Amino acid sequence: MSNPLHSPAAERNRQPILEVLRTLLPATGRALEVASGTGQHVAWFAAALPGWTWQPSDAQAETLDSITAWCAQAGVHNVRPPVLLDVLAPQWPGNGAAFATPLDLIYCANMLHIAPWACCAALMQGAARHLAPGGHLVTYGPYLEDGVPTAPGNQAFDASLRERNPAWGIRRLEDVAQVAAAAGLHLVARHALPANNLLLVWARQPPTP
Numbered sequence: 001m002s003n004p005l006h007s008p009a010a011e012r013n014r015q016p017i018l019e020v021l022r023t024l025l026p027a028t029g030r031a032l033e034v035a036s037g038t039g040q041h042v043a044w045f046a047a048a049l050p051g052w053t054w055q056p057s058d059a060q061a062e063t064l065d066s067i068t069a070w071c072a073q074a075g076v077h078n079v080r081p082p083v084l085l086d087v088l089a090p091q092w093p094g095n096g097a098a099f100a101t102p103l104d105l106i107y108c109a110n111m112l113h114i115a116p117w118a119c120c121a122a123l124m125q126g127a128a129r130h131l132a133p134g135g136h137l138v139t140y141g142p143y144l145e146d147g148v149p150t151a152p153g154n155q156a157f158d159a160s161l162r163e164r165n166p167a168w169g170i171r172r173l174e175d176v177a178q179v180a181a182a183a184g185l186h187l188v189a190r191h192a193l194p195a196n197n198l199l200l201v202w203a204r205q206p207p208t209p
């Protein structure tokens with residue numbers, strides 16, 4: 001197998017993300033990772049959280065070997081073979097077609113800013129369809145926030161993303177929350193992580209009394 005893809009950022013942020021996941025997650029559960037990319041995150045989390053079964057996925061077929069290679073290198077046995085999943089697909093390959101649902105966790109890092117805005121609604125709607133009651137969607141990455149000065153690094157990153165693809169760009173948290181609400185999810189926790197990134201925890205809206 002060829003060398004796995006490597007993301008220096010994933011190597012830096014996997015441990016701070018894991019530390020938050022440890023505070024959020026029970027000892028056992030079933031997780032879907034959306035936009036796994038290199039596979040470094042899922043390999044790290046699966047090793048550290050052995051009571052969880054992980055289903056990695058990505059929209060790009062060329063990531064799948066890399067995900068498999070990172071998991072093999074980590075020696076983990078609680079990761080299912082990665083599957084192709086484009087959040088924009090009207091149906092995700094869940095409900096037994098590729099992985100079992102409902103899920104206790106859907107985890108998606110660093111996709112919203114590097115994909116068209118429609119992917120945000122698609123992620124929220126997919127999470128609302130596939131999360132178990134009491135399950136969580138976790139998103140991680142840079143966000144713009146009303147009333148919070150944007151770090152110069154994120155301003156430059158946003159400009160470079162938009163230059164590469166006008167459909168990309170760092171998303172405004174308030175816009176993401178609005179799209180989440182339309183799908184029936186709401187923000188339950190916001191964790192500030194290194195390098196001006198946020199880890200956000202989303203859950204189903206409580207039923208209206």
Ligand SMILES: C[S@@+](CC[C@H](N)C(=O)[O-])C[C@H]1O[C@@H](n2cnc3c(N)ncnc32)[C@H](O)[C@@H]1O
Nearest residue numbers: 010035036037059060085086087109110111115
């Ligand atoms: C910057 S990488 C992040 C990878 C990894 N989650 C991380 O944080 O290191 C963005 C990933 O989003 C994936 N992606 C982009 N559009 C997508 C879509 N519509 N559905 C699923 N994944 C998508 C890309 O293929 C890519 O692997």
